[in-house]
Amino acid sequence: MLQMMTELDDEENWAQSDESVEEDSDSNAAMAESSLDRLACALGGKTMLPIVMAQVQTMLQSPDWKMRYAGLMAVSAVGEGCSKQMEPLLTQIVDPILGFLKDPHPQVRYAACNAIGQMATDFAPGYEKKFHSKILPALICLLEDHSCPRVQAHAGAALVNFCEECPRDILKNYADALLGNLQTCFTIKLKELVEQSKKLVLEQLVTTVASVANTFSTTFVILLMVSPSRASGGSNSIQEAIAKSWSHLTSDSGSASAAMRRSFLIMFHNATLSFGLSSTHRRRCGMISAEEDRTPS
16 A cells, blocks of 8 residues: 555646645545555554554655655554554654655655644644644744745645644744744735735635634734734734735736635635724725624624
8 A cells, every 4th residue: 555655646837836736536546545544543553553654664765755755645644543552652753754844845845744734633732732842833934935835835734733733822932933924925925816816825824824813812813913014113914914815806806716706705704803803994895894894793
């Protein structure tokens, strides 16, 4: 099965694609990964983990990116079924995987994000408590990987998994770096949406921002959304970026398609509610009507 997971196609424009990764469920690699997951759940970690990890260690050292990719995806696949046996070994597993976030091949970086995000769910909340100082800075840094939208978006997805399970008193220590990076990335991706109709990373950022907002208390989030530039008299913040994005997507002159606008309307609405964006501000951007604003909740 591990060998089958390496049967991947070389996609020439994979790194530049603005489309989400759609796995072919009938491909050998996808079927092998699914089978490995089910086998781990059926046989358990005592049987499966020693066999899998012995092979994975060799795969991760391979010069072939497909081997490294498959090894990382294998870690993601067996986490649920081997959780009891894997948990004491997490330090030995997590530290090497973090190194692959800087792998020269984008699909390997993507697989590393996948493994980190999956373990955030499988081993919560102990995973978040133990590895926050290593994982959060690494994922925040990866949001700056503008060379590959798919990796950038998957880093945002991994952050969602981690932040949803991370205790608030831990996450708040990373608020400045996390929200500052999200704001910068949000602004860049909004410009790409307007000028090039690229939406993959921006779509994920909205989900990530809303997840972070949900973890923090509303009052705390509102305070943190004010950037240093705004504190000095500027007007840049994630709230402003969301509002600008909404205005562009709902305008007749916007470059986004009707289907894209509909999907973003739902996500932006949920995200702005999470941030406590004022009803006046939302109404000015066309998010709610004056009648809705007056309607008691």
